[in-house]
Amino acid sequence: MLRYIIRRLGLIIVTLAVISLAIFAIVEILPGDVAKMMLKQNATEESLDRLREQLGLYRPWYERYFDWVWGVLRGDWGTSYVTGIPISEILGRRVVHSLALALFALVFGIPLAVLAGIWAGIRPDRLADRIMSMVGMVGISMPEFVTGVIFMLVLASKFELLPPTSMMLPGETPWTRPQILVLPALTLTVVLFAYIMRMTRASVIEVMQSAYVRTATLKGIPMHQVVRRHVLPNAMLPTITIIAANMGYMLGGLIIVENVFAYPGLGQMLLFSIQQRDFPLLESLVLLIAGTYAISNLLADLSYAALDPRIRVS
Amino acid sequence: MTEDVNLNGGQPLVEMSHLAVTFYTPRGTVRAIRDASLRIERGEVVGLVGESGCGKSTAALALMGYLPGTTKVEGSLLFEGQEINEMSPAELRKLWGKRIAMVYQDPATALNPTMRVGPQIDELLQHHLQLSKSEAQQKTIELFTSVKLADPDTIGNRYPHQMSGGQQQRAVIAMALACEPDLLIMDEPTTGLDVTTEATILDLVVDLKDRFKAGILYVSHNLGVIARVADRVVVMYAGQTIEEAPVRDLFKAPRHPYTAGLLSCVPAPVSTENSAVQLSSIPGSVFPASLPTEEACLFAPRCPMAQERCRTEVPAVFDAGGDHSARCFFWGDVRPGIWGTDELRQEGERGEVEPVLTATSLRKRYGHWERKYLFFGPWVRPPVRALTGVDFAVGSGRTLGIVGESGSGKTTAARVVVGLVPSDGGQLTLQDEEMPSAVQDRSRSQRAAVRMVFQNPKASLNPKLPIRHAILRALRKFAGLNRRESLERARELMEAVGLGPELLDRPPTELSGGQQQRVALAGAFAANPELVVLDEAVSALDVSVQAQVLNLLDRHQDETGTSHIFISHDLGVVRYVSDDILVLYAGHVAESGPAESVLNSPSHPYTEALLSAAPVPDPDAPPTHIRLPGAVPTMRERFQGCFFAGRCPRKLDGDICDTTPPPVRTGPRSSKHVIHCHIPLEELTALQRNGTST
C-alpha cells in the first residue's frame, strides 16, 4: 500500500512539473507586452526598458522558469503585475473563500446525492425513483449560470430571502455573513447532486443485480443487512471515482458560479487575471487548480483502494 | 431430527408437478418452463440435465421461490407439502439458507468481493441459528474443515479474490451447508472450473451425499458430471421434463430419442471403443422459432422417429417401468442405433506428412520487470512467462490438439500462431518459409493462410450488419474475388457449413449460437486457409450442436486438406478431433506426440492427472484417483527443476525433481512422442498400470 502511495505521489509530482511547464510556455507565447500593458499610455521607451529589466523579461526563459518554480516551492509566488500585491497574500484569502464555498456544497451535496441515489436505486422504477431521475435530468441539462440566475430571481428578487449577490465588503469574511454563501452553494450543489445521484443510482442498480447480492438474499438474512453489507460497499466504489472525476468539473462550476454571484473566490480571480493579463497571478492560479485536482484524484484512488480489497490486498 | 421418520413413508421432500413459468419481459413473453414435473427424496441426488435454454436453471430458481415479480408461475411446487409458489417473501426468507440452500455456477461472482469469506458465512449462522459472533466463527471453521479446505482456521480471513476457483466453490458449498439444509440446489457448480478442479469438487459432492441427509438437485449440462454424482436423472428439453430414470437405466437404456441422441453426441475422453466411429448429432437446434406451436411433440422437428401422430398430438409422460418414465409415444422403440452411429470416419493415412507449420522454441512474456517505487528501488514483479521455448508442428491435413488447464499457455500459443500477440523469441515456419511473428509484418498470403475462430462467435461478427458482410470481406480481401464471384462463393461456403444461403442477409442476432459459430467458420474458410486455429471454438455450444460442428470440421478437413490447431479444455473433444496432441503446463511442453500415444500409458504425470480428472459419461466407469489440488502456478515464478514439481502426484523422492529440469524422453511407439519427466518410461508404464487398476 505504501508503495502504491509513493508511486502515486511520484506521478503527481511529474504531472505538476509538466503542467507548470505548459502554463509557463503558454503564457510566454501569449501576445501582448506586459511592460506596455502595465505602464499604459505614459510609457516611454526608457521606463519600459527599466520595467522589463526589473521584471527580468530579458533573461532566458528557462532561468525565469526555474526562478518561478523555486519561488513557488519556497512559498514566494511572486507579485501580481496589476495590483502589485504579493500573490500569496491575494490567493491566501481567496483560497479560503473558495474552499468555504466548495466545502459547503460538498458537505451538503454529496451525502444528499448518495442517499437519494441509494434510495432510488434499491427500488428502481418506483415513484421515488422516477422523481429522483427527473430531478437528476433537469439538474444535469441546465448549465450553472441558468440555475444560478433562476435561484437568484426566485429566492433573492421575488421572495427577498437572500442577498442577490455575494460581494464582500472589505474586511468581511464568509463567516461574518454566511447568508451570502447560500445561493452560490445551492447552485453548485444542484449540479453536483444531479451527477452523483445518477451515478450512485446506476451503480446501486447494477450491484443489486449481481450474483453476490443474489447469494446474500438467498441466505435469508434481512433485506437491510443485504443492502448495508453487500450492496453499499460495492456500489460506493464507482461512486467515489465519479465524485473525484467531478472535482475538475466542480472547479469549473466554481469559476462560473463565483462570477455569476460576484463571489470573491479563486474563480473570479482567474477571470480577472486573464482579462488583465496578470501572468504571474494566472500561472499561480492554474497551478493551484491543477494541484487540487491531482490531489483530490489521489484521495479518491486511495479511498477506492481502502474500500476495495482487490486493490488493498493483492 | 425428523428426517428419518419421513424417509420411508409420507411425502417426498420436493414434488414439482406440471410447473410452468412464463417471464414477461420488455422484449416479449418467454415460456421458460412449459411442463416440468420431478420429485426429490431425502438423501438422494437428482441430476437435472439439458441444453442451454431448456429451463433447468429456471426450475432451480423456482424451487427457491426466487423469480422476478413479473413472472407467471402455474402448477404446483411442494416443499415438504407446502406450496412454495404461495409463500410470502417473509416465509421464503425463513427457508432460504436454513432449509433450502443453493450453490451457484460461478463462485467468483457469487461471493461478495469486498467482504472476507469467513464473515459471509458467519452472518448466515448468526441470523438463522442465533449464534454469537465467536460461536459462528467457530462453526465456520468446522464447515471449512468439512468441505476439506486447507488451512480452515485462517482461510476465512481471505477475500474471494485471494482464493482459487476451487477454493471459492468449496467456500460457497460450506456456506450452503451451514444450517444443514434439507434441500441443496447445485446449479452448474463446476462449469467454468478447470477439469482438475471440477474433479475435486465432484469428489466432495459424492462425499457430502453420504454424510448429509439432504436431498440434492444437481443441475448440469454435462452428462459426464451427472453420471458421476446423480442417483436419478431428469432430462429437460424446451421447458419440459422429458425423461426421468435411475442413473444407470438412463445411460444404458434411454427411453426418449432426445436422451439417446445426447448420449451419442458426447465424445468420451478415455475409452476402449475406437474413436473411428463418427459422432452422431441431433440436427437443428432448440431455437424458439423452430418449436412447433400447435399441438405436437416439441421434439418432433428434430426427432428421427417422428411419425404423423407426433405432429398432431401432445405425448403424455409414459411409465416405462422400474421408476423410468419418458414423454414419448414410442418410448419402447428407442434403440442405440436410431441416430445412425455406425458411420465410419474417413481416416487419413497414418503415415508421415509434411508439416504445414512448425514452431520452434516459441517464447512469450507479458509485462516487464517493474521497480518497486516507479523509478527507484529494487526490481520487483517479474513479467509473466506465458510460453517458455515451446516446440510443435502441425502436419498437413492433420489436427493438433492443445490441452492444459487455464494458465497453461495454450491460448497464448494460439494467438502467437495467428500473430495476434507477437512472440518474444523462437521461430514460426509456414510451409518452409519463415513467418514473422506480428500479423502486420506478414504477407497477405500468409495472413490468408492462417485464420482463427474464437470461442465467442460474436467477437468476429458485427451485430448490426447482415452476416454476409463478414464472409464477403474475407473473400474480397484474401481470395481476390470480385463482387459477383464472392457472392457466389459465399453461398457455397454457407452450404459447406450446413446453413441455408438465405441466412446471409440476416443479422447475427437472429441466429442461434451454433449458427453464428458456423458463420464464423465460413468466414475463416473463405480465405482458403492452410491452417485454422480453433480456440475453444465449440466450448460454448450445446452438446448436440457441438457434435454437428465437430463433424463439419472433420468433413471440411477431409475435403480441403486444411490443417487445424484445436484448443479445448474438454479432453473428450480433443481426443475425438486430434491426430497429434500437445500437453502444456505453465508455458512448458509436458508431453506431445500422436494422439493415441499421448492418451495411453506411458504418459506424463500431468497428462495422466488430466485424464483421470475428466468426467466420463458412464455411471459404471471405474473411479479414478489421481487429483491435482490447487492451480497452475502464476507464471512469474522461476522453476529450478521440473515445472510440474509443485503439484506432481508422482514426484520422485529426493530432490531431483526440484533441482534439475526433466530430460526429454521418447515414447516407445513413436519417435514423435516426447515426455518431459525424470521417471523412466518403463517405470511410468508400470506405475500407471497399477494406478488405474486400484
Ligand code: SF4
Ligand atoms: S413423441 Fe414422436 S416426435 Fe416426440 S420424441 Fe417420441 S417419437 Fe419423437
Ligand code: SF4
Ligand atoms: S520430473 Fe518429477 S515432478 Fe516433474 S513430472 Fe516427472 S515426476 Fe513429476
